[in-house]
Amino acid sequence: MMMLCACTALFPARVPMRSAQWRLPASSGRAKCLVVFLPGFGDDAEDFARNGFVAEVQRRSLSADLVAAQATIGYYARGTFPERLATDVVGPARVRGYQQVWLIGMSMGGMGTVFYARARTADVTGVFALAPYLGDGDLIDELRAQGGLARWQAPPRVEALTEDNYQREIWRWLRAVTRGEERGPKLYLGYGRSDKLARADELLAAVLPEGHTYLIDGAHDWKTWKTLLGQFLDRSDFARDCR
Structure with missing residues (x-):
């Protein structure tokens, strides 16, 4: 997936x-x-209504307002995603005085939940990453070869993300947060057993607290993600606190 790249004219x-x-x-x-x-790559903000995500939340009578960002790949490619989401979407909404802010995204948007939580930790109560893209195959192979995220020899922290370092920095941050070495939001993960990104997502699942991973039969598609969302809305800190 192209993020933080020199291809901005295309997106x-x-x-x-x-x-x-x-x-x-x-x-x-x-x-x-x-x-x-x-949203994921190729999706847009309205797809959350078209695919039943909005209805899943609303039918449970949860005390939550919903906003879907048109956070397409162009923002990631330019490195402006956290800034634009904060300035144009989250910031204006927060003036309403919400007690908690939760991010929910799938695939590229799942990576986006982590991206934003790392950059704006104080803004985010929790994230639910659905089948998140977490890096290229070579890095996933490296993590698995070293025995998983807990045993991975993580690089030093970097502040500025680039095309060359963002994948390792995201994994470094996830490792630090799950080990209690850095502040972070509540992390939840959901994916299908047949998902094309399952090899990477398994690495994150292994270090999350009990009850923070939702795993079902399914692939990399909206049907699977909608089922996972329903489980999260019924059994999570969000489900408890946002009533």
Whole structure:
């Protein structure tokens, strides 16, 4: 997947970043929580409504407003994704006084939840990464060969992400957060057993707390992700706190 690359002319990134919103009815009072949806490669903000994600949240009568960001690959390629999401989507929404902010994304958007949480840790209560893209095959092979994330010889922290270092830095950050060495949000993961990215996602699942991974039969598709979302909405810190 092309992120932080010199291919920006191929992938537009509108400023400000567009978003779609679904808020609680006024009769329900002010929502406790904000959910920010991040799309996968080739998807857009409205796909969360088309594929039933919005309905899954709303039918549970959770105290949550929903916003889906049009966070397409152009923002990742330019390295402007965290800034634009904060400035154009999360920041304007936070003025409503939410108690918690949760990020939910799949594939590229799953990586986006981690990207943003690393860059803006104080903004995020938790993330639910669905079948996240977590790096190229060579790096995943390296992690597995060394016995998993807990045993991986992680590089030093870097502040500025580049095309050459972002994958290792994301894994370094995940390792540090799951070991309690750095602050981070609550991390949840979901994926299907037949997902093309399962080899990478298994590495993260191995270091997450019990109950923070949802694994079902399924592939890299909306049907699987919708089922996983339902499980998260029923059994998670989000499900408990956002009522």
